[in-house]
Amino acid sequence: MSHAQAHNQPHAYDPSDPHGFHEEGHHGHVIVPWQILLGVLLALLAFTVLTVFQAQFEKYAAHEWGWQIPGWVNVVLAMGIACIKGTLVVMYFMQLRYDKGLNVILLLFTLFAVWLFIMFTAIDLNNRGHITDWRAGEITSGGTGVGVRREGVTGPLIIVAKDEYIKDHGEAEYEHELHAHHATHGGQTISTAQASRSREGLTPGLFSTGVWEHLGDDHDAHGDAHTDGAHAEEADHSASEEHADENHDAGGH
Amino acid sequence: MATIDTHQPALGKDDKSVPLWKRYHHGHHWRTADDEFDAAKIGIWLFLSTEILLFSGMFCAYTLFRLMYPEAIAAGSSYLDWRWGGLNTVVLLISSFTMANAIRCVQLDKQSWARINLIITWLCAALFLAIKLTFEYGPKWAQGKRPGVLFNYPFASETHEPIWWGIYYVSTGIHATHVIGGMALIALLIYRQAKGSYGPSHYTLMEGVGLYWHIVDLVWIFLFPLLYLVH
Structure with a gap:
């Protein structure tokens, strides 16, 4: 930097100052009222x-x-x-x-x-x-139990947990507790017309690997939730088919 | 807006009657106390930017898993009670306010008010953790609502719920770890403030801890709606 330029700076150049410039004045710190x-x-x-x-x-x-x-x-x-x-x-x-x-x-x-x-x-x-098709499904393990190394895990973790509970406490106890549990968080676990639990999401059908595909079949078949479950499933199927078509068109295949 | 003059000469270095903050003199490698303060503040902001990026990893996981498994996230979210989350939001907001107020009091040399504000901040942090552990982590963990391979809740309805619990425990857990860290730092501030270390011309550490504490609050401002409200 030349001297001519330095003099145009707001702070004067000072060769005796190790930092080169004098700090002229100082700003205060703001106190917010x-x-x-x-x-x-x-x-x-x-x-x-x-x-x-x-x-x-x-x-x-x-x-x-x-x-x-x-x-x-x-x-x-x-x-x-x-x-x-x-x-x-x-x-x-x-x-x-x-x-x-x-x-x-x-x-x-x-x-x-x-x-x-x-x-x-x-x-x-x-x-x-x-x-490459096989890459698409890679991330879906985890909750499904695929690749989970725990004794007795042969399927989705939620089914394993359910089966273990029924083995220990019996079917009747499970049904009883199920209602009690679902009552504690709104009494509803399956999407209905009144709830915003959208089955479509923003990117529908992303990574459906086909692993544990028929999971819903026996799991949704409990008590009062059964009818709702069936509806939700139908809605799900039609929705995912529609979106599959959309994706297909958008992808330009 | 009012400003304070931070350009005060350090008074008698060993004079015990002069408060510590008046005896403080900036490092000899700085031109002025302001330079030192500003550099420290940029350093804190750089650290905070890494903090934001750390938390953004969790927000990224949340976003993508939500796009992939909206029903599992919705089911998981419905297990959480917005009242506890809302109460914790209020607690953290108040603590953020008292933290900012403590700095203001120190800038005006109102030492006892600064102490009161700092103590309230620390108590709010403790209350936040107490609510989280007693009413949220404890009961949920006991029911088997646990992350990933530890999952053991028999009444779940969605296959990917263990992933939801993974997101929930990791994001709130890292946040809670930051609250614990903040409590340690605020405790340090309370101790040093009582010794008279901070005053109008020197409060760099308070400013830094304050900024950190506000970031912890900021992260919770986003975690609360994402985990408790959006369904």
């Missing part, structure tokens, strides 16, 4: 109430008025509110609003990296099967 901090806290609490309310509202609307709100609305609203809350925390509690631009750039770049991370993993997962 407590009114702002408290206001942000109240806003965060209000948004928490709002996000809980909107999650409940979907069920309520379907039950009371028969409104069918699509599942994605719930996701988009919940994530939108979370983003607003996160922005408030970052701007005021973490004081990025008053902070140096470099720290802001650091955070934004990190968020960009997060986006890359999730997007590229999703693209990879979605397209593995397009090159």
Whole structure:
């Protein structure tokens, strides 16, 4: 750097200073007024109430008025509110609003990296099967019991757990407990018209390997849930067939 | 907006009557206390960016498994009670507020208020963990709602529920580990603050721990709707 340029700098060049430049003056640290901090806290609490309310509202609307709100609305609203809350925390509690631009750039770049991370993993997962079919199913083990090394595991873990329970406690006890358990979390485990438990999801039919294909047949056959289960299954089959066609067209095969 | 002058000369190094923060002098390799503070803060932000990336691994797993097995995630999510999750959200938000307030009090040299705020922050962290362990991890683990190969819940309805429990325990578990780490750091702050280490011209460690604590809060802000509300 030449001297002529150095003199144009805000801080004068000083050869006796090991860092080259004098710091002329200094900026103070911002003290955020407590009114702002408290206001942000109240806003965060209000948004928490709002996000809980909107999650409940979907069920309520379907039950009371028969409104069918699509599942994605719930996701988009919940994530939108979370983003607003996160922005408030970052701007005021973490004081990025008053902070140096470099720290802001650091955070934004990190968020960009997060986006890359999730997007590229999703693209990879979605397209593995397009090159070699056998790669498509690789990730589906885990819950299904495939590849699980535990004594007595010959099928999906949920069936193993059920069979072990029936062996120890008997069928009647199982049926009794089943109802008790399902009552504790809403009394419903299978999708109905009133619940937003979408069977389609966003990427339907992704990685159906055909392993444990007939799992649902004997498992859904219990008590009151039986009829619902049958409906859900039919819906599932038709939905997955439709989407299989869509995927086919989109894939351009 | 009010600012404080951090450019104060260090007073008598061995004078016990002068509080520690007034005796503090920035490292000789820094031009000013501000340079030291800003560098420390960039360091903390770099660390926080790695933290965000660590948690994003879990968010990535959540997103993709949700796309693949929406019904298993929905079934798993329905086992969680939003009231405990919501209560924990409120607890963490309050602790984030008191943390920010503690820093503000130190900047204004209101030492006893700073202490009160720090202690509330620590208590909220402890309460968060207590709620998590007593009402969530404990009962669920006992019922056999466990991750992966440990899964042993006989009343499950979806084949891939063990994967849901894997996501649940790993994401909330790593978050809880951060809460424990935060508690240790806040305890250190309480101890050092009581000794008079922090004041208007020197509170670098408090600022750093504060930023870390807000990130822990931030992660929970996203975990709460994803695990408890979105179905």
